[in-house]
Amino acid sequence: MDLNTYYITINPVGLTGAPARRYQEQVHEHLRWIHRTISGAILLNCIRRPNFPIEIRPHPLAECNATGGGEAKPVGAGNRGFVTYTPGYFGHSGVCATSDGANTSGRIFDEILFHELVHVFRNAxxxxxxxxxxxxxxxxxxxxxxxxxxxxxxxxxxxRSNKIKSGLRDGHRGYGAMSAADAGRFRLFINSASALPLIKQFCADNPIFTKALSDKLPNIDYNPVADYLRFPALCEACSIFGKYNDRKKFDDFLRANGVMAAVIEQLTNPLRVPGK
Ligand SMILES: [Zn+2]
Structure with a gap:
């Protein structure tokens, strides 16, 4: 993966000699892991623009964190993207290491980096x-x-083109695993009425990126973007159910739209009833 193609610079700020080289190699390796996957290639191709170069540098504090976004260019006009990421923090002896095997969802090197690059993408x-x-x-x-x-x-x-990975993360407060009730298809729309408008807005904001995620990864276990773009009426029905907890209205809607009884059963059983 040629970093220049993506206007990415790995700048080992604060490091010299062998540690600086090691930093550059490790970050480049983790970018390669991302680049090799379908979703990673989509993200990198949608970020790349000559007027918005990206600098990846070490995270300035010895804490279990990484950041990403946009900032003013140090020289010249305009903005650039940045990521502060220190691979060592997420290794076995880093400040983010876990000994009990819990809270590890979304916490592998490239998963951390991918998350920060999404922030860069939204800024770009x-x-x-x-x-x-x-x-x-x-x-x-x-x-x-x-x-x-x-x-x-x-x-x-x-x-599925991402071969070495943890598991679905349940939110932004820690690295807990998403429950089965939340991980099921369409459950996001059922479990929160605000999910549908947010996904809709995201697809309107970034149509090329979201369409590519939908077209190239339509049948993976978790892809609410694809579910919305391919089955908007069903997502609407799920959202209405989540909002009003009206099972009959939901079933009627699904049947009226030709959804098979077996699929309805799979979707609604066991439904997490809001407020319970
Ligand atoms: Zn974040």
Whole structure:
């Protein structure tokens, strides 16, 4: 993977000699892992633009964190993308290491980097907006941009061309595993009424990226973007059910739209009833 093609620079700020070279090699390797997958190649191709170069540099604090977004260029006009990411933090002896095997979802090197690159992508396309409110059922995502970053990383985790990975992450507060009730297809729309408008907005903001995620990864276990773009009426029905908890209305809608009884059963059983 040629970094120049993607206008990416790996800058080992604060490091010299062998540690600086090691930093560049490790980050480049993790970018290669992302680039080899379908969803990763889509993300990198949608980010790349000559007027928005990206700098990846070490995270400045010794804490279990990484950041990504847009910033003013140090020289010249305009903005650039940045990621602060230190691979060592996420290794066996790093500040993010876990000894009990819990809280590991979305926490492998490339998964962390992918998440931050989604933040860069939203800045590169001028669509960064934390303001749309998340409903109570989505409070674990903190804000709209974290929802989008976690959502896309979960699609990356479900992408079958991504061979070495953890599991679906349940939100932005820690690295817990998503429950089976939340991971099922269409469950996102059922479990929170605010999910559908947010996904709709994301698809309107970034049509090329979301369409590619849908077209190239239509039948993976977790891809609410594809589910929305391919089955908008069904997502609408799920959202209505989640909002009004009206099982009859939901069943009637599905039947009226030719959804088979077996599929209805699979979708609705066991339904997590809001508020219970
Ligand atoms: Zn984030």
């Amino acid at each position: 396309t001028g669509m960064w907006s934390q303001s749309p409110l998340l409903g109570w059922g989505m409070r674990q995502y903190d804000d709209n941009e974290e929802f989008i970053a976690v959502l896309c990383t979960n699609i990356y985790l479900s992408d």
